[in-house]
Amino acid sequence: xxxxxxxxxxxxxxxxxxxxxxxxxxxxxxxxxxxxxxxxxxxxxxxxxxxxxxxxxxxxxxxxxxxxxxxxxxxxxxxxxxxxxxxxxxxxxxxxxxxxxxxxxxxxxxxxxxxxxxxxxxxxxxxxxxxxxxxxxxxxxxxxxxxxxxxxxxxxxxxxxxxxxxxxxxxxxxxxxxxxxxxxxxxxxxxxxxxxxxxxxxxxxxxxxxxxxxxxxxxxxxxxxxxxxxxxxxxxxxxxxxxxxxxxxxxxxxxxxxxxxxxxxxxxxxxxxxxxxxxxxxxxxxxxxxxxxxxxxxxxxxxxxxxxxxxxxxxxxxxxxxxxxxxxxxxxxxxxxxxxxxxxxxxxxxxxxxxxxxxxxxxxxxxxxxxxxxxxxxxxxxxxxxxxxxxxxxxxxxxxxxxxxxxxxxxxxxxxxxxxxxxxxxxxxxxxxxxxxxxxxxxxxxxxxxxxxxxxxxxxxxxxxxxxxxxxxxxxxxxxxxxxxxxxx
Numbered sequence: 001x002x003x004x005x006x007x008x009x010x011x012x013x014x015x016x017x018x019x020x021x022x023x024x025x026x027x028x029x030x031x032x033x034x035x036x037x038x039x040x041x042x043x044x045x046x047x048x049x050x051x052x053x054x055x056x057x058x059x060x061x062x063x064x065x066x067x068x069x070x071x072x073x074x075x076x077x078x079x080x081x082x083x084x085x086x087x088x089x090x091x092x093x094x095x096x097x098x099x100x101x102x103x104x105x106x107x108x109x110x111x112x113x114x115x116x117x118x119x120x121x122x123x124x125x126x127x128x129x130x131x132x133x134x135x136x137x138x139x140x141x142x143x144x145x146x147x148x149x150x151x152x153x154x155x156x157x158x159x160x161x162x163x164x165x166x167x168x169x170x171x172x173x174x175x176x177x178x179x180x181x182x183x184x185x186x187x188x189x190x191x192x193x194x195x196x197x198x199x200x201x202x203x204x205x206x207x208x209x210x211x212x213x214x215x216x217x218x219x220x221x222x223x224x225x226x227x228x229x230x231x232x233x234x235x236x237x238x239x240x241x242x243x244x245x246x247x248x249x250x251x252x253x254x255x256x257x258x259x260x261x262x263x264x265x266x267x268x269x270x271x272x273x274x275x276x277x278x279x280x281x282x283x284x285x286x287x288x289x290x291x292x293x294x295x296x297x298x299x300x301x302x303x304x305x306x307x308x309x310x311x312x313x314x315x316x317x318x319x320x321x322x323x324x325x326x327x328x329x330x331x332x333x334x335x336x337x338x339x340x341x342x343x344x345x346x347x348x349x350x351x352x353x354x355x356x357x358x359x360x361x362x363x364x365x366x367x368x369x370x371x372x373x374x375x376x377x378x379x380x381x382x383x384x385x386x387x388x389x390x391x392x393x394x395x396x397x398x399x400x401x402x403x404x405x406x407x408x409x410x411x412x413x414x415x416x417x418x419x420x421x422x423x424x425x426x427x428x429x430x431x432x433x434x435x436x437x438x439x440x441x442x443x444x445x446x447x448x449x450x451x452x453x454x455x456x457x458x459x460x461x462x463x464x465x466x467x468x469x470x471x472x473x474x475x476x477x478x479x480x481x482x483x484x485x486x487x488x489x
Contacts, residue, residue, distance in 0.1 A: 042151040062086035070433035073485030094482040095139035100186035111274040127220035128188040146190035150183035153197040161393035178440040192221040219263025231358040241332035300427040303486035308438035310375035315418040318364040356387035
């Protein structure tokens with residue numbers, strides 16, 4: 001028996017040496033092993049989050065750890081303040097704060113403007129409330145449902161774009177981003193991410209009906225008729241600059257966006273039946289958010305905790321991605337002939353990379369130009385979408401040829417600029433724990449930029465340290481959410 005066990009181990013080791021082997025047995029073992037790693041990592045991330053949070057509920061543990069460096073938000077009779085107090089106990093009544101109140105209202109009463117206190121309720125789309133209602137889960141149970149949706153999304157994207165060699169690093173880096181909190185509260189982002197990820201799976205596998213269903217449902221989860229639709233048309237336009245075929249552009253653009261148009265139309269019908277009185281009510285109610293075009297001034301946010309992350313996104317994500325986009329457009333405009341057709345798989349990946357860049361750049365531009373300087377919710381729209389994970393898994397192939405010293409120079413320059421801006425902007429205060437979001441974002445960017453060094457011990461230590469502190473930061477934001485502190489998203 002022992003010799004048979006050694007023989008089996010030897011066979012498996014031999015199979016895993018060559019991930020590209022056409023051996024069917026190898027492929028099955030490869031996929032099974034990779035899938036187990038992804039599931040295990042996602043489960044461990046949630047477990048560590050809960051262990052940290054439950055530990056910090058105890059006064060003694062809190063005072064000897066986080067309490068040495070930071071106070072927590074508390075809300076006494078509507079008065080918000082910082083105090084050296086441990087975390088509160090998670091309860092169902094505390095899980096419904098901020099936008100979650102609107103989703104719960106739609107779940108229980110539909111689009112009832114009297115109970116909502118105004119017609120602004122039509123700005124919130126119905127899919128997540130319907131799923132919540134069908135699940136019969138209490139508010140605290142939605143935490144696990146949303147994290148499950150997030151985990152499935154990561155699973156789908158990793159199985160599409162990662163490999164056995166990199167899957168652990170990619171999975172850990174996915175949970176190290178400082179926006180993880182959004183997938184642990186009753187918001188619609190987890191539902192939206194899952195539906196878009198399903199659509200992407202269908203796109204990569206060339207199953208249009210799956211693509212259609214995924215994006216159709218995504219349009220029911222949140223307003224996708226703007227940024228995702230425009231991003232899809234934008235990629236088709238970029239391809240038009242390459243192949244110079246207007247008919248192909250029109251056909252592909254139509255097929256890409258029609259599920260979003262159909263999903264948005266269904267939202268309009270649902271709201272009209274429930275009393276909106278107009279098919280474009282979800283557009284009209286945007287007036288309550290004062291989204292008016294203008295030059296940004298008085299840069300600010302709704303909370304210091306969200307401000308650091310959002311400012312970091314503008315400096316270290318938006319600026320480089322915008323430069324890449326402009327460089328591509330200028331290069332294509334200078335070409336007079338159609339480009340040569342590339343490998344099909346490479347073409348699909350390039351399509352998704354440019355789609356992700358357009359989506360993140362478009363969302364950031366909207367926040368900068370239409371919010372009067374307020375950066376609130378920016379990280380929800382960017383690093384809490386499937387498109388940031390596509391860039392994490394695929395984007396490095398486009399810069400890995402750049403020397404380490406050049407990458408280090410750009411990282412240090414952008415990091416210094418982000419920290420300088422945080423120190424100079426009037427809204428900001430002196431450095432404290434509320435700025436941890438920016439530090440974590442910079443750490444994740446550094447880990448992504450130097451992932452070709454992931455075999456080294458310093459890299460591994462940095463990755464696990466960043467993940468740990470992000471889980472600690474997530475517990476801090478989760479407690480802030482439960483006590484109804486300042487809105488960070």
